[in-house]
Amino acid sequence: MQLSHRRAGRRVRSLSRASLEWGYTLRCVSPARHAVAVASGKGGVGKSTVALNLALALRDEGGRVGILDADFYGPDIPLMVNLKRDASLKRWDLWRGGEVRLEPVERYGLKLMSVGFLLGERQSLPFNAMSLVIALRQFIDGTDWGELDYLVVDLPPGTADLQEQVTQVLKLSGALIVVGPQDAAHLDAKRVVELFRLRRVRILGAVENMSGLVCPHCGETIDVFPRVADERAVWGLGVRRLATLPLDPAVVGNGHGPLLVAAPDSAQAERFRALARAVGAELER
Numbered sequence: 001m002q003l004s005h006r007r008a009g010r011r012v013r014s015l016s017r018a019s020l021e022w023g024y025t026l027r028c029v030s031p032a033r034h035a036v037a038v039a040s041g042k043g044g045v046g047k048s049t050v051a052l053n054l055a056l057a058l059r060d061e062g063g064r065v066g067i068l069d070a071d072f073y074g075p076d077i078p079l080m081v082n083l084k085r086d087a088s089l090k091r092w093d094l095w096r097g098g099e100v101r102l103e104p105v106e107r108y109g110l111k112l113m114s115v116g117f118l119l120g121e122r123q124s125l126p127f128n129a130m131s132l133v134i135a136l137r138q139f140i141d142g143t144d145w146g147e148l149d150y151l152v153v154d155l156p157p158g159t160a161d162l163q164e165q166v167t168q169v170l171k172l173s174g175a176l177i178v179v180g181p182q183d184a185a186h187l188d189a190k191r192v193v194e195l196f197r198l199r200r201v202r203i204l205g206a207v208e209n210m211s212g213l214v215c216p217h218c219g220e221t222i223d224v225f226p227r228v229a230d231e232r233a234v235w236g237l238g239v240r241r242l243a244t245l246p247l248d249p250a251v252v253g254n255g256h257g258p259l260l261v262a263a264p265d266s267a268q269a270e271r272f273r274a275l276a277r278a279v280g281a282e283l284e285r
């Protein structure tokens with residue numbers, strides 16, 4: 001019995017030494033004055049679009065901004081900024097922990113990091129929970145972000161391991177929720193709100209994206225989806241509405257880059273800048 005205790009003790013000591021060497025002991029850090037997670041629960045409601053245009057709008061307001069594409073399963077940021085893989089980094093470089101320093105990719109005055117820069121377009125990365133923490137730590141702690149005012153974190157859909165890990169590894173100043181104007185989008189968003197609240201991450205507010213369509217002929221807003229009752233929506237949880245963004249073909253980009261680059265003078269771009277001011281004000285409160 002005593003012998004097995006001693007063995008267990010040795011095992012725990014060597015495990016913790018190994019975790020230090022590999023750099024995956026949990027420590028909450030932030031490379032920016034404010035790290036903001038953009039989350040939704042539901043997929044395809046516009047998280048990456050909002051994260052990227054919010055980052056550009058914060059840049060327009062004079063901020064030094066980075067984007068961490070934390071969607072390891074479907075990294076979309078490189079495509080959205082018209083960039084492909086940077087072949088200089090090999091897959092296994094990530095697993096060597098703190099030894100490797102990564103350089104963020106610079107685009108439109110933003111600093112970007114994404115697994116999409118490490119993978120071929122048809123390559124997937126089979127992450128398990130441990131490698132996910134190591135890679136996330138590498139992106140947060142092992143990347144030379146320089147001086148940043150804001151790090152915008154684009155999360156994948158769901159309330160699973162990545163969302164959980166981001167709240168543990170990264171010191172978040174707050175979370176911005178993106179919802180579509182449908183029942184299901186609000187239902188999933190409420191789960192994310194609860195996850196962040198459980199982890200004591202402040203909810204800065206929510207953006208209702210794809211909310212109606214502005215008629216290009218008469219300028220009137222057409223409601224595409226039936227209105228979600230307030231008590232069924234995230235607003236019922238006391239989440240503030242920071243912006244309402246209508247469906248807009250200009251947002252899709254069609255290879256011309258993100259909206260704030262392709263159409264910086266449009267009404268939709270101004271909505272993003274108003275959102276950035278609201279997020280900035282929330283963060284300074």
Ligand SMILES: Nc1ncnc2c1ncn2[C@@H]1O[C@H](COP(=O)(O)OP(=O)(O)OP(=O)(O)O)[C@@H](O)[C@H]1O
Binds near residue numbers: 045047074076157210
């Ligand atoms: N307001 C909008 N008007 C028109 N199209 C939009 C709008 N917002 C987002 N889109 C389009 O909807 C699609 C999904 O958006 P996006 O990739 O940002 O969603 P997501 O929530 O990040 O998706 P995922 O959950 O897969 O990461 C994209 O093609 C994007 O261009």
Ligand SMILES: [Mg+2]
Binds near residue numbers: 047048049071155
């Ligand atoms: Mg996305």
